[in-house]
Amino acid sequence: ISANASRLLGFLCHNLQSTTPHVRKQAYITLSDHTRARFIHLVNLIQKYLIDKLEAIQNRASRFILVIIKNTIQFSVTKLKLSLHPLKTHRxxxxxxxxxxxxxxxxxxxxxxxxxxxxxxxxxxxxxxxxxxxxxxxxxxxxxxxxxxxxxxxx
Structure with a gap:
């Protein structure tokens, strides 16, 4: 699951480098919602490591959407700015x-x-x-x- 999500983000980063943040956000939400809808029932609370991996991929996606180069940012602030809800809320x-x-x-x-x-x-x-x-x-x-x-x- 996390490998597919990471591969999807890599595909978007490679193909949508010169687009606006709005287009990048829409592409990420469209493709990740489809993936999330298929696998959301498989992820249980016991699989904390998988949830952490998917949250890390979502953090990388927020950096990609806003074209942030620094590693010292607060991801909760950028996710709120982009209206990307935590995976726990979706589940x-x-x-x-x-x-x-x-x-x-x-x-x-x-x-x-x-x-x-x-x-x-x-x-x-x-x-x-x-x-x-x-x-x-x-x-x-x-x-x-x-x-x-x-x-x-x-x-």
Whole structure:
């Protein structure tokens, strides 16, 4: 995944050197969104090294888009300037979108989704689900329990 993203950035750097920052940004967003959409469900929280590699490639892309030569810049500032959101945000949005489709499906939702016995409408949103706990660390940090935690934390 990271090799493909790095190869994509190298292709853009080689072919779009003389273009404006706006064109470089649009090309990066268009091609990286396609790649990210295919692989976003594969990247899990356990694979921290892969997320770090992809964030480093995104940092290199922000330097390429703005034609920054110095290595002493703050990438968070340049990403905000370019409106490049962190990969964690994209992963959470994709996970919540998928969970929303399951929770509000025309067919009956997943059997694992249950409403809690007590619901405080003052403190919580009105559409929360009981959290699912497993015996293994890998299951507790997998997609479904994580999606339920994210969903329940929505306002």
């Amino acid at each position: 959470n949005i994709a996970l919540l979108s998928l969970f929303s489709k399951y929770a509000h499906a025309a067919i009956s939702p997943l059997a694992h989704l249950q409403c809690p016995s007590y619901l405080s409408h003052r403190l919580l949103n009105s559409h929360i689900y009981t959290r699912i706990y497993g015996t293994s660390h890998a299951f507790n940090f997998s997609s479904l329990p994580r999606a339920i935690r994210l969903w329940n934390n929505l306002p």
